[in-house]
Amino acid sequence: MTLGAGLLAAEAENPLIPHAYELIVGGFAFLVVFVVVGKILTPRIQKTLEERTEAIEGGIKKAAEAQAEAQRTLEDYRAKLNEARHEAARMREEAREQAAQIKAELREEAQAEARRLIEAAHAQIEADRRQAFTQLRAELGRLSTELASRIVGESLEDETRQSRVVDRFLDELESAGEAAVR
Amino acid sequence: MSALTVLAADGEFEAPGPSIFNFPPLWDGGPAWASKPVLFALVGALIVCVLAWGAFARPKLVPRGMQNIGELGYLFVRDQVARPFLGKDAERWMPLMVSLFFLILLWNLFGVVPFVQIPIASHIAFPAVFAITIYVIKIYLGIKHQGFIGYFKNMMFPPGLPKPIYLLLAPIEFLSNLIIAPFTHAVRLFANMFAGHMLLAFFSMVGFWFLIERPTIAGAAVGVLGVVMTIVMTGFEIFIEYLQAFLFTMLAAMYIGGSLHPEH
Numbered sequence: 001m002t003l004g005a006g007l008l009a010a011e012a013e014n015p016l017i018p019h020a021y022e023l024i025v026g027g028f029a030f031l032v033v034f035v036v037v038g039k040i041l042t043p044r045i046q047k048t049l050e051e052r053t054e055a056i057e058g059g060i061k062k063a064a065e066a067q068a069e070a071q072r073t074l075e076d077y078r079a080k081l082n083e084a085r086h087e088a089a090r091m092r093e094e095a096r097e098q099a100a101q102i103k104a105e106l107r108e109e110a111q112a113e114a115r116r117l118i119e120a121a122h123a124q125i126e127a128d129r130r131q132a133f134t135q136l137r138a139e140l141g142r143l144s145t146e147l148a149s150r151i152v153g154e155s156l157e158d159e160t161r162q163s164r165v166v167d168r169f170l171d172e173l174e175s176a177g178e179a180a181v182r
Numbered sequence: 183m184s185a186l187t188v189l190a191a192d193g194e195f196e197a198p199g200p201s202i203f204n205f206p207p208l209w210d211g212g213p214a215w216a217s218k219p220v221l222f223a224l225v226g227a228l229i230v231c232v233l234a235w236g237a238f239a240r241p242k243l244v245p246r247g248m249q250n251i252g253e254l255g256y257l258f259v260r261d262q263v264a265r266p267f268l269g270k271d272a273e274r275w276m277p278l279m280v281s282l283f284f285l286i287l288l289w290n291l292f293g294v295v296p297f298v299q300i301p302i303a304s305h306i307a308f309p310a311v312f313a314i315t316i317y318v319i320k321i322y323l324g325i326k327h328q329g330f331i332g333y334f335k336n337m338m339f340p341p342g343l344p345k346p347i348y349l350l351l352a353p354i355e356f357l358s359n360l361i362i363a364p365f366t367h368a369v370r371l372f373a374n375m376f377a378g379h380m381l382l383a384f385f386s387m388v389g390f391w392f393l394i395e396r397p398t399i400a401g402a403a404v405g406v407l408g409v410v411m412t413i414v415m416t417g418f419e420i421f422i423e424y425l426q427a428f429l430f431t432m433l434a435a436m437y438i439g440g441s442l443h444p445e446h
Contacts, residue, residue: 013204015200015203015376016369016372017306018307018310019214019215019305019307021214021215021220022215022219022220022305022307022308023310025215025224025307026223026308026310026311026312027311028224029223029224029227030227030281030311032227032231033230033281033284034277034278034281036235037234037238037281037284037285038277038281039277041235041238042276042280044239044240044241045237045253047241048241048242048243049253049256052243055243
């Protein structure tokens with residue numbers, strides 16, 4: 001019963017009055033925890049967390065940069081593609097124009113050539129005609145003179161003879177003319 | 183329990199009283215300071231140090247094992263306690279806040295650890311140590327950052343109120359900040375642990391008494407209710423123990439933050 005009596009006596013203790021030894025032990029325990037956990041360990045985890053934040057932020061920044069780079073490349077590529085397309089279209093257009101021009105030029109040239117050939121042919125024909133005419137004229141003169149002299153030379157002996165001469169001449173003339181025409 | 187049985191030896195159920203917080207020396211004839219709360223206060227401090235060492239001694243960028251758990255607690259203190267009340271000074275005060283929170287939490291949880299079963303803070307001396315420490319820091323920082331006169335002026339005469347109000351407000355503010363605040367700071371934690379432990383003791387005593395000590399058919403139902411309530415209250419106590427550790431640390435951060443940056 002001594003234990004019970006002791007407890008009954010202790011019951012009178014006010015729980016709001018601290019024991020001095022508990023204050024000391026509490027202070028000591030708090031100090032130890034503060035030094036070990038607060039002063040030694042907390043800075044380590046703070047540093048690690050900071051490094052982690054930096055690592056994550058660095059990673060995010062790097063990713064953003066890569067994305068921006070990719071975007072830039074894509075834009076570049078698109079611009080170049082567009083340019084190439086325009087260039088190709090322009091070249092096609094140019095080629096078409098050139099082809100049309102060349103065609104027109106060729107046609108013009110051909111027509112000119114044809115005209116020239118026709119003209120040349122006409123000129124040649126005219127010249128030939130003229131030459132023939134000139135030659136014919138000279139021949140005709142000479143032949144007339146010859147005929148006249150013959151007529152005069154044979155004199156007017158007889159009518160028959162005369163007519164014979166004329167006939168002969170005309171025959172000669174005819175055959176000569178045929179030969180000339182040939 | 184032996185003490186309780188002794189008290190109830192006359193055959194009548196007696197609810198446990200404040201005497202359950204009085205512990206004899208650990209061995210016969212030992213000094214008064216060699217008691218169970220003192221022993222477990224030291225064991226608790228040791229456990230906190232060991233666990234924290236396991237978690238934070240060589241912290242990795244990618245946490246593993248203990249570090250994960252430690253970081254959970256650390257980030258809780260940082261994001262819920264330090265940052266809201268200390269702002270940009272949070273990192274500087276984290277050592278104190280972490281130490282406070284972890285030590286109080288572990289000491290509180292001793293209340294539901296089998297065989298230990300004593301929330302250390304149910305002895306007023308332990309919360310008092312914390313509260314006094316915070317109180318001293320609070321006043322020191324207040325005077326350092328706001329000046330001696332400025333500190334009291336900011337505390338007792340917050341600007342922007344009609345003049346006659348100060349007649350009423352100044353004494354109230356003085357009293358609440360310098361005398362009541364540290365007292366309630368310590369007593370809030372103490373009383374919660376004290377009352378919670380008493381409730382647990384009461385319900386387990388009911389179960390013990392009506393089912394084992396004096397089992398009767400009529401009393402069995404009461405005994406079962408006592409056991410069930412003990413289990414329920416143990417769960418509730420775990421929550422309260424955690425909540426009070428959080429609250430105590432939060433108030434500490436609030437007091438320190440208030441001294442660093444007076445309200446405008």
